[in-house]
Structure formats: structure tokens, C-alpha cells
Amino acid sequence: MPLIKKSPSRKKVIAKQEKAVAATTNDAPKSTPTGETSTYQGYCVKCKEKGVTFVGEVFVNKSGSKIAKGPHTACGTTVCRILGKNA
């Protein structure tokens, strides 16, 4: 079975561009706060507990999905809940 060697065309140009973008947007947060806060339920990775209630602030990430983030009152770890684009 012959091996078909692909040409080692590394996407150096794109990588360079991404690096430049990352450098310019380094200070900007990845998700934008919407200012909305509400009570949500999420999974706490520290307590390994599902359905923990937390007061979360809603963020919109780059892809337009909403995420609620807030501290778990029991341990202080940030709990996230993905709300989706239509939330």
C-alpha cells in the first residue's frame, strides 16, 4: 500500500496572523458581559456536583452563545452554564 505524502505546507501565514490578532486582543475578555444576572444551575467541578445553584452573570462569547458564570456559594469556584444562542 503506497503512502501518499502530503506536501508539508504548514499554515505559517495564518498562524502569524492569529498571533497578531491574539496580541492585539490580549487585554479584551473572550466573552462580553451582558449585564444580566440571574440564578442558574450548573456543574461545580470542585464539588463534582450537578445542579448547584449559583447567581451568575450572563456573558456572550465570540460565537454568540450565552454563558452564565458565577461563584458556587459552597466553595467559591466559578460555575458555568451554557445557555445557548437562543437564551
Ligand SMILES: [Zn+2]
Ligand atoms: Zn463547589
